[in-house]
Amino acid sequence: MSIEWAVLDGHVRSGEYAEVAGLFVAATEAERLSFGNELEKRIKALPAEAWWQAKAHPAVGYAVAAIGCMPSASRAAALLGRRNMRDRWAAVPEEQILLLARARSLSWLGDLGLRLADNLTVRNVMATEWRFCDTLLRAGGVTPPVTDGVALSWLAALHTPDRHDGRWVPLADRLRNDPYLDLLLPAVFACDGSGALMGLREYDESARRWADVPAFPGAVVSLIAEGRLDRATYVDATVDRLVRGDRPAWLRPFALLHEQLAPTADEIAAHTADYVSLLPDAHSPVAAIAQRALSTLDAAGRLDIDTLLAVSPPVLLRKEKTLVKAQLKILEAVARREPDRIGDILETVAAAFDHPSLDLQERALTLIARHSTRIDPAVAARLADAAAGLGGDLPARAAELFGRSAVAATGFAQPPPLAPAGLPSLPLPLPPAEMPAPIATPAELAEDIVVLRQDQNGVQWERVLAGLVSLHRSGADLATVLGPIMAPRSWAVEEHLSRTDDPWAVFVGLTLPALVGAALPDLLWQRAVTAVQESQWISPRTRPTAPERSSLNLLTLRLAEATVQIGSAPMPELVATPTHVNGSLDAAVLLQRLRRAEAEGWEPWPIDFQQALLRLPRETPSDAVTRGAEALTSPSGRQFAEWLRAGGMPDPVSTRVEQRERTHQVAGWEGWRFGLKRRVLVDLEPARFDGDLAIELPLVTLGHPAWPTLPTFPVEPADVLAMALPHHREAVAAWGLTRVAEMADLEDPGAGGCSLLPLLADIAGPFGPAMSLAMAYGLAAGSASDRVAAVDAFLTLAATDTHAAAVAGLSPGPATATAGTGAPDGAGARVPFGTLVGADLADLCAGGTIKLTRAVSSLTDANAAGASATVWAVAAAALPALFEPSPRGLPDLLELTTRAAVACGAPGSDAAKVLLGPLGEVAVRPGSSRLVTEARRLRTVLEA
Incomplete structure (x- = not known):
C-alpha cells in the first residue's frame, strides 16, 4: 500500500501515534523510502502556525514517521534535529520507535542516537533531549559520546524528580543504577555550569518535607561510602572543580560535597597548591573552604610557614571580614609557635592596616601589640611605616606602641592633621552635552x-x-x-x-x-x-x-x-x-x-x-x-x-506622605499582599491653578492612596520622564519615587528602577522631600547596579554643593522645596542636602523599611570617591535616630562616620557637638561589643 500524506497528517495531528507507526509497518520498504522525500519536503514547508494549531503537537508524530521512512541515520538526524522537532523528543513513544526498528530491521538506530547526542549543547540543556537519545543509543547498543552537552543533559535527566510505586526514588539509587555513571559522572565535574543543574532536593518521606540542601553531594558521598565510586578520584575532581571556578551559586553543590567528603590531612596535603591558589581570590564560600583546609594542614604541622606568610597578605585585604579574622587567628597561633619568625609574621599581619575596616585594622594592631616586646627596632620601624594606612583613632595608638623614635620617620608623631571643613574634594560635574545633530535623510x-x-x-x-x-x-x-x-x-x-x-x-x-x-x-x-x-x-x-x-x-x-x-x-x-x-x-x-x-x-x-x-x-x-x-x-x-x-512654571508644593499596609481584606488583585508595612512617598500640589498651559496642572498634581500599591511597570524610560521637566527635578522625583522605592523596600524587585537618580542630579530645580527620599531609597537599593546609580547621583549632588555657597549645618525641618542643592529648614535657612538624606535614611532604616547595610555600602563608595563632607552630613543626621532601634549595620555606619569625619575635618563643628550627646550615651555602655567599640572610636575622634 502507498502512504498518503493526508492520511498520515490526520493521524499525526490527532495524536494517533500507533496508527502512524502502523502505516509504515504495513508498507513495503520501497514505499517507506519513497515517502521519505515527501516527508522532508512537507515538514520543511509547514507554516509556523501549523506547529501549534493542531490538537496534538505534530512534531511527535512526524518523529515516528521519520523513523519509519528515512533511509539513513544522517537524513533522520537532520530531520529530527530541526528546532521545531527536537522540542518534542520527550513525547515520542518509545514503543513505536522500537516497533518500526524491528519492522525495518534498522541497523542505524544507534548511529542516529550518536548523531543526535553529538548535537546536544550546553546552552539549552534539556533532560527530555537526553532521554530520547538514550532510547536510541540503548536500542542500538551504542555508548554515548563524552561531550559537555551529553554530560549535562544526562545530569539534568537524573535530577528530574522520579517516583516509583508512589515513592520518590533517591538520587543515589538513580545514579547507582545508571549504566553511564562511570563514563559520564567524571565529565560532569569537568564541565562548566554543571552546578546549575544540581538543584534537586530529596523528599524526606518520614519527615514529609523537602531537604534543605541539594541531593547531589549526599548521593555521591553515599556511593563513595559503599565503594561504588572511588574516593580519591572524586576528592581530586571536587578540588579541581573549585579551582576551575564558576558562578557562586553553581559552585555551591561542589562546596557542599567538599564539606561532606571532609578530606583528611593527607588528601589536603596532596592539593596544597590548589588551596593556596583559592584562598586569595575565590568566591567567599570557596575561599573559606581553602582557609579551613590550610588551617587543618597547619595544625597538623604540615604547612610550610613561608607558604602561609606568602598567601596571607591578599587574604587580609579581602572584603569578607570573617575570612580576615580567621586568617589573623591563624597567624597569631603561628606567632606563638614560631618565636624565631615573629618579625616576618607581624609584618605579614600589618598588611591588614590597609583594610578599609577600622575594626580589622584594630584587631591587627592589637595582635601586633601583644608581641611587640619580641621584635627588634628595624621591624618596629617597618611596622610604623605600615601604620600610615591606619584610620580613625588608630594612628595615635600606633604612635604610642612604636615609640616616638620609630614614629618620627613616618611623619605622624601626632595624628594626621584634619582637612579644613568645606575643602573641595570633588570636581564640578560636566555641563550637559548638546543634542546630536538632527536626522538629515x-x-x-x-x-x-x-x-x-x-x-x-x-x-x-x-x-x-x-x-x-x-x-x-x-x-x-x-x-x-x-x-x-x-x-x-x-x-x-x-x-x-x-x-x-x-x-x-x-x-x-x-x-x-x-x-x-x-x-x-x-x-x-x-x-x-x-x-x-x-x-x-x-x-x-x-x-x-x-x-x-x-x-x-x-x-x-x-x-x-x-x-x-x-x-x-x-x-x-x-x-x-x-x-x-x-x-x-x-x-x-x-x-x-x-x-x-x-x-x-x-x-x-x-x-x-x-x-x-x-x-x-x-x-x-x-x-x-x-x-x-x-x-x-x-x-x-x-x-x-x-x-x-x-519666570516660568512655579515649583509645586511637595508633601511627605506615609503609606501603611491595609488592615482589611480586599478582593482581587488589589488584595495581593507583598509584605510591605510602610512606604514614604511625596504628593504634589500645584502652586497655582491659573497657568496658561493646559498640561501644567496634570504635571504638578500627584496624590497617593493610603496604602502601598502593587509594583509598577513603567513603559517609558527614566530619561523620558526627566527630559519632560528638566528644570523641575523635585516634581520628576515625586513621579518616579514609587519605582525607586520599590528597588529598596521590596524583597525581589529586579533592577533598573534607580536609573532615574543620575538624571535627577544632572537636571535643575529644588532639592526637596521627593529628592531626599529618592536618594535614601536609592542608596539602600537591593541591586548593586541601582546602588551604583544612586552613588553617581550622590557624587554629582555633592560636587554641586561643595562648589556652592557655604551652608549652615542645621537639622532639617518641614520640607518646602526651594532651588539649589540645599533645602530650607523650618526657619528658612538652607542645609546641605546630605542632612535631609540622612534624616530620611534614619527614618526608613529605623523601622526596617529599608536595609541600613546596603546604604552603608553605598556611602562607603561615596566616601572613597571623595564626598566625605556629604557622607559626614548624612551620617551625622542619621545616627541619633538609629541608636535606639540599633538596626543591623549600625557599627559599620559608625566606622564610616569616623573615616568621613577625619577626612573632612568634622571634629569641632556644630554637627559634631550635637552628635556627641547621643553618641556618648552609647559609648559609655558596658562591654566591648562592636557597636560600643565603634561609638567610642568616633567619640575619641570628634573630641580631638
Whole structure:
C-alpha cells in the first residue's frame, strides 16, 4: 500500500501515534523510502502556525514517521534535529520507535542516537533531549559520546524528580543504577555550569518535607561510602572543580560535597597548591573552604610557614571580614609557635592596616601589640611605616606602641592633621552635552528607528520625532524607507494599541502609518484624537494619579498629536526638541524657532509648544532674548514673552506622605499582599491653578492612596520622564519615587528602577522631600547596579554643593522645596542636602523599611570617591535616630562616620557637638561589643 500524506497528517495531528507507526509497518520498504522525500519536503514547508494549531503537537508524530521512512541515520538526524522537532523528543513513544526498528530491521538506530547526542549543547540543556537519545543509543547498543552537552543533559535527566510505586526514588539509587555513571559522572565535574543543574532536593518521606540542601553531594558521598565510586578520584575532581571556578551559586553543590567528603590531612596535603591558589581570590564560600583546609594542614604541622606568610597578605585585604579574622587567628597561633619568625609574621599581619575596616585594622594592631616586646627596632620601624594606612583613632595608638623614635620617620608623631571643613574634594560635574545633530535623510531616519526599537531612550525619541516631522515637511519620500519597518507589525502591536501609555505601540501603530498616509482603523484614530483633545481640558480632579502614568505620558501625547496634526497645512516644525541631552532648551533657540514660524506663517502644535516652554531654563534670559520675545506678534510668540516675564512654571508644593499596609481584606488583585508595612512617598500640589498651559496642572498634581500599591511597570524610560521637566527635578522625583522605592523596600524587585537618580542630579530645580527620599531609597537599593546609580547621583549632588555657597549645618525641618542643592529648614535657612538624606535614611532604616547595610555600602563608595563632607552630613543626621532601634549595620555606619569625619575635618563643628550627646550615651555602655567599640572610636575622634 502507498502512504498518503493526508492520511498520515490526520493521524499525526490527532495524536494517533500507533496508527502512524502502523502505516509504515504495513508498507513495503520501497514505499517507506519513497515517502521519505515527501516527508522532508512537507515538514520543511509547514507554516509556523501549523506547529501549534493542531490538537496534538505534530512534531511527535512526524518523529515516528521519520523513523519509519528515512533511509539513513544522517537524513533522520537532520530531520529530527530541526528546532521545531527536537522540542518534542520527550513525547515520542518509545514503543513505536522500537516497533518500526524491528519492522525495518534498522541497523542505524544507534548511529542516529550518536548523531543526535553529538548535537546536544550546553546552552539549552534539556533532560527530555537526553532521554530520547538514550532510547536510541540503548536500542542500538551504542555508548554515548563524552561531550559537555551529553554530560549535562544526562545530569539534568537524573535530577528530574522520579517516583516509583508512589515513592520518590533517591538520587543515589538513580545514579547507582545508571549504566553511564562511570563514563559520564567524571565529565560532569569537568564541565562548566554543571552546578546549575544540581538543584534537586530529596523528599524526606518520614519527615514529609523537602531537604534543605541539594541531593547531589549526599548521593555521591553515599556511593563513595559503599565503594561504588572511588574516593580519591572524586576528592581530586571536587578540588579541581573549585579551582576551575564558576558562578557562586553553581559552585555551591561542589562546596557542599567538599564539606561532606571532609578530606583528611593527607588528601589536603596532596592539593596544597590548589588551596593556596583559592584562598586569595575565590568566591567567599570557596575561599573559606581553602582557609579551613590550610588551617587543618597547619595544625597538623604540615604547612610550610613561608607558604602561609606568602598567601596571607591578599587574604587580609579581602572584603569578607570573617575570612580576615580567621586568617589573623591563624597567624597569631603561628606567632606563638614560631618565636624565631615573629618579625616576618607581624609584618605579614600589618598588611591588614590597609583594610578599609577600622575594626580589622584594630584587631591587627592589637595582635601586633601583644608581641611587640619580641621584635627588634628595624621591624618596629617597618611596622610604623605600615601604620600610615591606619584610620580613625588608630594612628595615635600606633604612635604610642612604636615609640616616638620609630614614629618620627613616618611623619605622624601626632595624628594626621584634619582637612579644613568645606575643602573641595570633588570636581564640578560636566555641563550637559548638546543634542546630536538632527536626522538629515530618510535612510538615516530608518536606521534610527531600528535603534530606537532596541533602546528607547529620551534622546533617541526626540531625534526620531523631530526627524519624522522635518523630513515629512520637506516632502521626502518616507513611505519607501518606512515600509519595511512597518511591515513586521505583529498582532502584539495591535493588541498593545489599547495602551495609550506605551510610546512604542502608539508610534508604530498610529504615528508611522499616519505619516505615510496609511489608513488607520476608526477606533485607533479616534483614540489619538481623544487623547489630544482631553489634554486641553484635563484637570487635577480627573487626572489619574498612578505613578506609572508619569508626566501625563507626555511623550505618547506628543506622538498622538503628531498622528492627528501630520496632515495640517501649513506644516510646522517641532519647537520642543531640546538643545541638550538632559532635555533643556535654550531660550535663544526657541526664540529663533518662533521667529521662523512667524516668517513662514505657521503656529507650533499646542502640546509641542507647551513642552518647549517647560524645557526653558529657570535662569533669567539675556536682555537680547527678552527683547526679541517682546517683539514677537504671533499667539505663541506673545505667550513665550509672557512665560519669560513670569519666570516660568512655579515649583509645586511637595508633601511627605506615609503609606501603611491595609488592615482589611480586599478582593482581587488589589488584595495581593507583598509584605510591605510602610512606604514614604511625596504628593504634589500645584502652586497655582491659573497657568496658561493646559498640561501644567496634570504635571504638578500627584496624590497617593493610603496604602502601598502593587509594583509598577513603567513603559517609558527614566530619561523620558526627566527630559519632560528638566528644570523641575523635585516634581520628576515625586513621579518616579514609587519605582525607586520599590528597588529598596521590596524583597525581589529586579533592577533598573534607580536609573532615574543620575538624571535627577544632572537636571535643575529644588532639592526637596521627593529628592531626599529618592536618594535614601536609592542608596539602600537591593541591586548593586541601582546602588551604583544612586552613588553617581550622590557624587554629582555633592560636587554641586561643595562648589556652592557655604551652608549652615542645621537639622532639617518641614520640607518646602526651594532651588539649589540645599533645602530650607523650618526657619528658612538652607542645609546641605546630605542632612535631609540622612534624616530620611534614619527614618526608613529605623523601622526596617529599608536595609541600613546596603546604604552603608553605598556611602562607603561615596566616601572613597571623595564626598566625605556629604557622607559626614548624612551620617551625622542619621545616627541619633538609629541608636535606639540599633538596626543591623549600625557599627559599620559608625566606622564610616569616623573615616568621613577625619577626612573632612568634622571634629569641632556644630554637627559634631550635637552628635556627641547621643553618641556618648552609647559609648559609655558596658562591654566591648562592636557597636560600643565603634561609638567610642568616633567619640575619641570628634573630641580631638
